[in-house]
Amino acid sequence: xxxxxxxxxxxxxxxxxxxxxxxxxxxxxxxxxxxxxxxxxxxxxxxxxxxxxxxxxxxxxxxxxxxxxxxxxxxxxxxxxxxxxxxxxxxxxxxxxxxxxxxxxxxxxxxxxxxxxxxxxxxxxxxxxxxxxxxxxxxxxxxxxxxxxxxxxxxxxxxxxxxxxxxxxxxxxxxxxxxxxxxxxxxxxxxxxxxxxxxxxxxxxxxxxxxxxxxxxxxxxxxxxxxxxxxxxxxxxxxxxxxxxxxxxxxxxxxxxxxxxxxxxxxxxxxxxxxxxxxxxxxxxxxxxxxxxxxxxxxxxxxxxxxxxxxxxxxxxxxxxxxxxxxxxxxxxxxxxxxxxxxxxxxxxxxxxxxxxxxxxxxxxxxxxxxxxxxxxxxxxxxxxxxxxxxxxxxxxxxxxxxxxxxxxxxxxxxxxxxxxxxxxxxxxxxxxxxxxxxxxxxxxxxxxxxxxxxxxxxxxxxxxxxxxxxxxxxxxxxxxxx
Ligand code: NAD
Numbered sequence: 001x002x003x004x005x006x007x008x009x010x011x012x013x014x015x016x017x018x019x020x021x022x023x024x025x026x027x028x029x030x031x032x033x034x035x036x037x038x039x040x041x042x043x044x045x046x047x048x049x050x051x052x053x054x055x056x057x058x059x060x061x062x063x064x065x066x067x068x069x070x071x072x073x074x075x076x077x078x079x080x081x082x083x084x085x086x087x088x089x090x091x092x093x094x095x096x097x098x099x100x101x102x103x104x105x106x107x108x109x110x111x112x113x114x115x116x117x118x119x120x121x122x123x124x125x126x127x128x129x130x131x132x133x134x135x136x137x138x139x140x141x142x143x144x145x146x147x148x149x150x151x152x153x154x155x156x157x158x159x160x161x162x163x164x165x166x167x168x169x170x171x172x173x174x175x176x177x178x179x180x181x182x183x184x185x186x187x188x189x190x191x192x193x194x195x196x197x198x199x200x201x202x203x204x205x206x207x208x209x210x211x212x213x214x215x216x217x218x219x220x221x222x223x224x225x226x227x228x229x230x231x232x233x234x235x236x237x238x239x240x241x242x243x244x245x246x247x248x249x250x251x252x253x254x255x256x257x258x259x260x261x262x263x264x265x266x267x268x269x270x271x272x273x274x275x276x277x278x279x280x281x282x283x284x285x286x287x288x289x290x291x292x293x294x295x296x297x298x299x300x301x302x303x304x305x306x307x308x309x310x311x312x313x314x315x316x317x318x319x320x321x322x323x324x325x326x327x328x329x330x331x332x333x334x335x336x337x338x339x340x341x342x343x344x345x346x347x348x349x350x351x352x353x354x355x356x357x358x359x360x361x362x363x364x365x366x367x368x369x370x371x372x373x374x375x376x377x378x379x380x381x382x383x384x385x386x387x388x389x390x391x392x393x394x395x396x397x398x399x400x401x402x403x404x405x406x407x408x409x410x411x412x413x414x415x416x417x418x419x420x421x422x423x424x425x426x427x428x429x430x431x432x433x434x435x436x437x438x439x440x441x442x443x444x445x446x447x448x449x450x451x452x453x454x455x456x457x458x459x460x461x462x463x464x465x466x467x468x469x470x471x472x473x474x475x476x477x478x479x480x481x482x483x
Contacts, residue, residue, distance in 0.1 A: 001032050001201050002184040004045035005194025010034045016174050016202065021090035022312035022321035022357040028087045031177045034202035039169070039210045042198040046140045046167040047216045049195030056137045056165040060115035067111035067159060069190035070183075074104040077186060084178035085151055086312050090321030090358060091275055093313050100179075103155035106456075109440035110159030117164065117461055128477070132470040137165030138242065139218030141464055142211030144204070144232070145180070146224040147173035147323050148278040148380075153223050153246075154180050156444070156455050158187075158197065161221070164464035169198045169217070171208040175323055177201040204228060212236045212243075219244070219464060223280075226378075226449055233452075244453035244463050246280070247446060248378040249406030252399035253283035253435065254421060256392075256412035257291045263433065264411040265299040268384070271409060271435035273307060273362055276322050277331075277382035280450075281407040283435050285368075285375060287398045290388040297366060297386065301347050304362040309352065321357040322381065328358050331381030338365050338374040343385070370401050378404065392417065396424045405447030409435045428454070 001008045009015075010032035019025040032038070050056055055063070074081065082096040089096075122131030141161045145153045150172055161168050172180035177199075184199045200207050212220050212235040220236050222229050223246040236243045253271055255264050271283030288296055309319035322328050328351065335349045348363030360381055368375050368385040375385045389395045399408055407429040412418045415432070422430040428445040431437055438444065438456075445454040453463050 001034060001038060001042070002181060002188070002197070002199045003038070003042045004198065005188055007185075008032070008038070010202065011037050018088055018175060018177075020087045020357075021323055023087070024357060029178055031174070031181075031201040034200045034207035036207065036210050038202070039171075039200050039207050042169045042200045043140065043210070043214055043216050045195040046169050046198055049193060050137070050140050050167040053167070053193055053195060055162075055167060055193055055196045058165075060117055063163060063165065064111045064115040066191040067107055067114060067162060070159075070187050070192065071104045071107035071111065073186035073190045074100060074107060074183070077182065078104075081151065081179050081182060084182065085176075086320075088176040088178050089147060089150065090312050090323060092317040092320045094315065094317070095275070095320075099149065099152050103151050106155045106440045107159045110163045113458060113461065114163035117465070119467070128474045130472045130474060132472070134468040134470055136466045136468055138464045138466050139166060140216060141166045141168045141219045141221060142217040143168055143170045144208050144211060144220070144222045144224065145170065145172050147175040148275060148280070150176040151179040151183070154183060156460075157221050157223075158183070160455065160460035161464040162192065162196065164461050166219070166464050167196045169200060169211060171200050171202075171204070171211060174201065174203050209235070212241065213239065215239060218242065221463070222246070229451070244455070245446070245451040246444070246453075246455065247406075247449060247451045248380075248404060249280045249282065249446070249450050250285060250376065250378050250402045250404040251281055251283045251407040251409070251427075252285045252287050252425075253409040254395045254399055254411065255286065255288040255292065255296060256395075256410070256414070256417055257289040258413045258417075259292070259411035260413060260433075261292060261296055261299060265296055265303055267409065267411065267433070267435045268300055269303045269307070272384045273304070273319055273382045274436055276320055276360065278323060278327075278380050279436065281429060281436055283407075283409050284379060284384060286384055286386040287389055287395055288386060289395075290390055293366075293386070293388050297346065297364070300384075301364055304347055304364060307362050309359055319362070319382075322360050323358070325358060327380070328360055331360055331379055331383060334374055334377070334379045334381070334383060335363060338368070338372065338383075338385070341369075341372045341374070343368045343372060343374060348382070370398055376402050392421060396421060399425050403449040406450035407431070
């Protein structure tokens with residue numbers, strides 16, 4: 001763990017072992033199994049750094065320079081970070097390298113914006129009045145992250161919180177703590193003062209829950225499952241704590257009859273198999289016009305059969321291991337439900353290459369009804385549920401017909417159809433003729449049960465800012481007592 005600028009074991013001395021899901025479960029790391037007592041030290045350090053330390057009082061320009069140095073530090077350590085990310089998650093090394101590089105860019109974007117964060121003025125509220133809206137850092141931010149994109153998700157939160165002038169306590173997933181701990185060390189080396197960026201490791205209930213409970217934490221930013229998010233939002237609400245929630249998804253990919261079928265099939269494969277389907281913005285529901293359904297599915301099945309899966313360290317691997325045995329069992333149980341409820345299994349459905357690691361075959365279902373479990377629940381695996389449609393209205397109703405609203409894709413050569421469709425979709429991130437695209441300039445976040453709040457872009461800074469109204473009277477005010 002990294003608390004107040006110092007590397008620490010858990011006070012209990014206990015550790016959690018991490019094994020590589022892609023390498024016959026070889027032991028690759030041991031992380032401190034933190035408890036509330038450890039979290040208490042980290043919160044105290046972040047509070048002290050916020051209340052009395054230099055970070056919130058620095059100019060935006062000074063913070064920006066240090067954050068640029070963090071970005072440079074990430075790039076200087078790219079190979080080491082990518083290796084840790086690959087081994088802990090099971091994702092392909094080439095993908096991990098790309099993700100670390102992207103994260104350096106997020107730090108650079110946030111660093112650039114950090115020196116331009118402004119408030120507002122009200123100069124038309126009366127001749128003797130002037131109003132200023134002061135943007136201030138929100139305080140201590142507790143950040144809890146999941147295991148699927150550990151470095152991306154911590155880099156979607158921390159630079160925005162630090163850029164706004166906050167201090168943070170981050171609790172990464174117990175499966176994938178490596179790159180988050182390393183990031184905090186890199187930040188320290190780059191000049192982020194001790195106590196500003198703290199990391200506590202261990203299981204959620206043991207070390208993370210206090211971030212929702214403790215009044216010294218001003219904001220809780222949680223990324224993970226709806227189940228845990230709901231629980232933490234309840235605790236935070238009881239403490240009147242601001243919460244940002246980035247939760248699950250069940251992304252639709254709507255394919256109209258005029259779509260470029262080759263491009264759509266490739267995009268659909270990427271959308272559902274990227275990161276072995278363990279992606280909150282996966283395009284896990286294919287909603288396709290019935291006239292092209294057979295042709296598109298033929299093409300998709302043929303691509304799926306050729307997916308280069310294997311050793312996450314392999315140079316050409318595009319499709320790696322899943323995070324744990326337990327998770328693979330959960331994905332398999334969804335496949336069983338799909339079959340039991342009457343969907344047609346076109347491809348896959350079980351483990352592949354079982355002796356080498358946790359690999360699950362690319363899986364395609366056709367003839368899925370919208371009320372089936374595999375059409376409604378987030379599977380978080382490489383499982384595609386196909387539903388046919390005949391009219392655009394039907395397509396939109398199907399796309400909006402789950403409790404989630406995180407992302408959606410529309411495939412069509414007609415821009416008007418595509419834009420009008422995305423306008424009617426209730427999701428925080430929509431793509432036209434692409435999928436799983438992102439850039440630090442653009443906001444991300446959920447509608448409905450997919451979450452609350454927006455990260456990235458200039459919107460992300462508002463999550464970690466307080467806005468103070470400052471009313472000024474120019475000249476003598478109108479007397480209250482009329483003598
Ligand atoms: P999870 O909810 O099980 O765990 C997420 C984090 O919460 C982990 O660090 C975990 O240790 C911690 N946690 C668990 N119980 C806790 C508790 N009682 N108190 C405090 N912390 C607790 O999720 P996961 O399995 O790690 O990740 C998968 C989920 O994350 C999926 O639902 C996925 O859609 C979602 N996700 C969402 C986004 C997004 O941006 N919307 C991004 C990635 C993942």
